[in-house]
Amino acid sequence: MESSYAEERKKLYQAIIEDPTGIRSQEWYTKNAELYEQQHKNHDFMYHKECMEIFKKTVSQKDCKVIDFAMGTGVMGEMLRKMASKQQTGPREHKDRRREAPKTPLSISARSNEDAGRSRRQRHLLLLSSSKEGNVRKSFSKKSLTRQLRNEGYTGQLDGMDRNPSMLKFAKAKGIYTNIWTVDIGPEKIKEIDDDSYDNGVVAGSVGRGQVEFNSLSTMIRAIKTGGYLFITMSQFHTQYEEFTIKALENLCDKWNAEGLCHLVQCVEGMHTSTAGGYVFVLRRGSKEQ
């Protein structure tokens, strides 16, 4: 089953390369929604754990109201809720094996020269992570990250949306979201939700060519209250396209900051899967000066 999933994923990337409109990738999600739901956990994805790790470090309010954009089958919501139920049975002791490295003055983290000598395996265990708005580099083992993610549950209202009804069928069945909408997220206002109505949001594994565009982040961040965060992950694969480079994101964020909409708090380079690089971007509602 796992190997058939890996084979199917190659077809998804082929669809993304050949069709920037997203029609073919949507056909893929419709055909493979069940396989996605069954195999996501067994696949070597890292992005969702890295995103949650940064979410957890940034958001201390456990009952915050969260919106999950391009939610698919609800993997992110499930992670939030699973953490919550573990917490209710009492926190487990664990040894924190992470070590802090010197702070860098950079707002954008990237692999350093020091990393160049690391093996691919070592590199995938290295997360360039950050404390709230200052950068701190931390390394961790895959196991310890999973342990850290337990006992850190979020209990507030969860809503979500996605354009694919087949994926949403699985998200609905989980019973963890209050509202789920079928929405094709573009740069225009999302009429299903009010501005300034969520404490925080996530857009995981869905930003890139043929999926959610950088431009559309502006409409999603409008739904977040001033001071709240939007956590975004993107596979490094998409940076080969001009409109998905880090520079393109920075330029948009500079414009949005000047308009008072939001600013880029972090751009963390990590791993999308155990073999493919990825990023976690954190946008904060309101301009930097506020």
Ligand SMILES: C[S@@+](CC[C@H](N)C(=O)[O-])C[C@H]1O[C@@H](n2cnc3c(N)ncnc32)[C@H](O)[C@@H]1O
């Ligand atoms: C790789 S899945 C990720 C789903 C989920 N966030 C997760 O981490 O498992 C990508 C999802 O993005 C959705 N998607 C892509 N483009 C979209 C758009 N413009 N509007 C809404 N959903 C979109 C797809 O339908 C698919 O369910």
